[in-house]
Amino acid sequence: MFTIEHEFDTTVITLVDEGPAPLKEDVTVSAFEDCVTVSQFDPRRDAEVTVTLSMAQLRDLSAALDLPEGVYRIARPEER
Template identity: 75%
Template sequence: MFSIEHDFDATVITLVDEGRAPLTEDVTVNAFEDCVTVEQLDTRTDQVVRITLSLAQVRDLGAALNLPEGIYRLRPAKG
């Protein structure tokens, strides 16, 4: 399950782990104008862990999800 909310400066996507145990904490994705953050509570430390991705990294991640194992560099489309 997931939810999508539009805040003033970001689009917030929350991913809820549903299914068989063990379940993990919710993941929150914040899409800003210049970066994307991914946050999840670390129950061992009781602190939220945040990863910040540039828009280029997000683009590369999206492409990587649909490619086989290997090393790649995205190039702008011709034309």
């Protein structure tokens, strides 16, 4: 299950783990104009952990999900 909320300067997607236990904490994805953050509460640290991806890293991640094992470089429009 997930929710989508549009705020003033970001879109927030919350991913809720469903299914058999043990379940993981909710994941919050916040999409800003220049970056995307992925946050999840870590009960071992008792703290929220956040990873920030640039838009280029997000494009690479999106492409990587559909590719086989290997090393890749996506040509940017300015490199063509």
